[in-house]
Amino acid sequence: MNSNSKFMDLLERVLMPIAEKLNNNRYLTALRDGFLVALPLIIFGSIFVVLANLPFLDQMISESAFAAYQEALGPASAATLSIMALFVIIGIGYKLVEHSGGEGIYGGVVALAAFLILTPQMVEETPGGIPTSALGAEGLFVGIITAFVAAELYYFFVKKDWTIKMPAGVPGAVTRSFSALFPIALSLTAFLIIRIIFTFTPFVTVQNFIYTVLQEPLTVLGGGLPATIVAVLLIQLFWFFGLHGQILVNSVLDPIWYTLNNQNLEAFQAGQELPNVVTKQFIDTFIVGIGGSGMTLAVILGIFLIGRSRQMKQVGKVSAPPGIFNVNEPIIFGLPIILNPLVLIPWLLAPVVVCVVVYYSMLTGLVPKPAGIIVPWTTPPLISGFLATGNAWQGAVLQLVSMFIVFVIWWPFLKVMDKQYYEQEQAEEAAATTETEKPSN
Incomplete structure (x- = not known):
C-alpha cells in the first residue's frame, strides 16, 4: 500500500465513524430540521428587507416617501426574521418528539410555551410585554436548549403514561388533547420553577446565564477565521467520502452562524456598522454558493476550457445547468470527486484560500460584510453576492474573484485528469479498431 492509500485509509477510519454518529444523532437531526421549518419564513422576511433597501431608491424619491415605503414593508421582516427563534423552537420540539414516536405538534407547542415562560416579560419597565x-437572534441559544429539554420532558411523562384516559367514543382529537394535558403541565411547571430559581441568582434570568456562560464565548469562537476554516475543511472532507458535509457541519454550527447573521441584519436595518464578517451568508453565499460545496462552478468552467476527453466534456455538459443553481451532485459523482485522490488537494485547498480572501476583503472594508439577508441557496452566483451584501456590486465582484481563484488552483489537476481520460479513450479506440481489422477465419 503506497503512502497516498495509507493516508486515504486513515482519513476514512477517522472521519466515517464521526460522520455516522453526527448523521444519526437525533438532537442534531431535530436541530437541522427545526431550522428547515423556519427557513421559508426567514427567506420571506429577507426578500422584503432587500425590497425595502433597493439601491438608489432613497435618492429617487423624497425622504418622507422613502420612510413611508420602508415602514409599509417593515412588518414582513418584523413578523419573521425578528422572531425567528420562535419558529426554530417549534420546529425542534415538533421534530424531536416526532422522531421519538410521539405527537409532534405537542412537542412543538410545549417547547414554545417553555421558552416564553423563561423569557423576561418586561418592555422598558412595563410588565406584560416581551421584547422582540x-x-x-438573542434568544436563539436559549430557545434551542429549551426546546430540547421541554420536548424530552414532555415525552418522558408521556412514556410514563401520566395521562388522562378518555372513555371510548370520544373523538380522537379530544382524546389526544386531554392525553397531553398532564405531560405538558408537568413540563411547563418545571420551567416555571427554573425561572423562579434564577431570580435569586446574580444572573436574574436564564437568558443572561446562557448568554454569559455559553452563547457569547461560542459566538466569538464561531465568528473567527480559524474556526471557519476548520468548518470549511470538514465540509469538504465529509463530501470527499460521499457524506453530505454541509448538512453535518451546519447541524452543529447553524445556531452560531444564524446568531451572527441576525446581529448584522439588525445593524443593517438600523443603518449602523455591521459587526460580523462570518455569518450564515458568509458560508452559504461566498463559500458554498458558487456552484455548491467546493465552489465547483469554477471547476465546470475549467472543464469547458481545457477538456479534450469525451468523459470530461460530458461531465461538464451535464453538470453546468444545475451548477448555476448551486446543485453540484452531478460533478461530485461524475468527475468524480468522491474518493478520487487526484482531486483531494484542490478540493480541500481552494475553499480555504477563498475563505481567507473573502474574510480579509470584508474585514478591511474592501467588500461590504453580509447584511444578514438570507438569500435562497439556489440563487445563481453574482446575483447572490449582490443581494447578500445589501445590494452592493462588490459582493458580486468578490464571487467572480473567488471563482477565478478556484479555477487557477484546479487548473493543473484538471489537466492531469483530462490527459488520463483522453489517453485511455484513445487506447480503447485503437484497441477497438485493431479488433475490427482482424481478418476473419
Whole structure:
C-alpha cells in the first residue's frame, strides 16, 4: 500500500465513524430540521428587507416617501426574521418528539410555551410585554436548549403514561388533547420553577446565564477565521467520502452562524456598522454558493476550457445547468470527486484560500460584510453576492474573484485528469479498431 492509500485509509477510519454518529444523532437531526421549518419564513422576511433597501431608491424619491415605503414593508421582516427563534423552537420540539414516536405538534407547542415562560416579560419597565429582541437572534441559544429539554420532558411523562384516559367514543382529537394535558403541565411547571430559581441568582434570568456562560464565548469562537476554516475543511472532507458535509457541519454550527447573521441584519436595518464578517451568508453565499460545496462552478468552467476527453466534456455538459443553481451532485459523482485522490488537494485547498480572501476583503472594508439577508441557496452566483451584501456590486465582484481563484488552483489537476481520460479513450479506440481489422477465419 503506497503512502497516498495509507493516508486515504486513515482519513476514512477517522472521519466515517464521526460522520455516522453526527448523521444519526437525533438532537442534531431535530436541530437541522427545526431550522428547515423556519427557513421559508426567514427567506420571506429577507426578500422584503432587500425590497425595502433597493439601491438608489432613497435618492429617487423624497425622504418622507422613502420612510413611508420602508415602514409599509417593515412588518414582513418584523413578523419573521425578528422572531425567528420562535419558529426554530417549534420546529425542534415538533421534530424531536416526532422522531421519538410521539405527537409532534405537542412537542412543538410545549417547547414554545417553555421558552416564553423563561423569557423576561418586561418592555422598558412595563410588565406584560416581551421584547422582540429576545425572540430573535438573542434568544436563539436559549430557545434551542429549551426546546430540547421541554420536548424530552414532555415525552418522558408521556412514556410514563401520566395521562388522562378518555372513555371510548370520544373523538380522537379530544382524546389526544386531554392525553397531553398532564405531560405538558408537568413540563411547563418545571420551567416555571427554573425561572423562579434564577431570580435569586446574580444572573436574574436564564437568558443572561446562557448568554454569559455559553452563547457569547461560542459566538466569538464561531465568528473567527480559524474556526471557519476548520468548518470549511470538514465540509469538504465529509463530501470527499460521499457524506453530505454541509448538512453535518451546519447541524452543529447553524445556531452560531444564524446568531451572527441576525446581529448584522439588525445593524443593517438600523443603518449602523455591521459587526460580523462570518455569518450564515458568509458560508452559504461566498463559500458554498458558487456552484455548491467546493465552489465547483469554477471547476465546470475549467472543464469547458481545457477538456479534450469525451468523459470530461460530458461531465461538464451535464453538470453546468444545475451548477448555476448551486446543485453540484452531478460533478461530485461524475468527475468524480468522491474518493478520487487526484482531486483531494484542490478540493480541500481552494475553499480555504477563498475563505481567507473573502474574510480579509470584508474585514478591511474592501467588500461590504453580509447584511444578514438570507438569500435562497439556489440563487445563481453574482446575483447572490449582490443581494447578500445589501445590494452592493462588490459582493458580486468578490464571487467572480473567488471563482477565478478556484479555477487557477484546479487548473493543473484538471489537466492531469483530462490527459488520463483522453489517453485511455484513445487506447480503447485503437484497441477497438485493431479488433475490427482482424481478418476473419
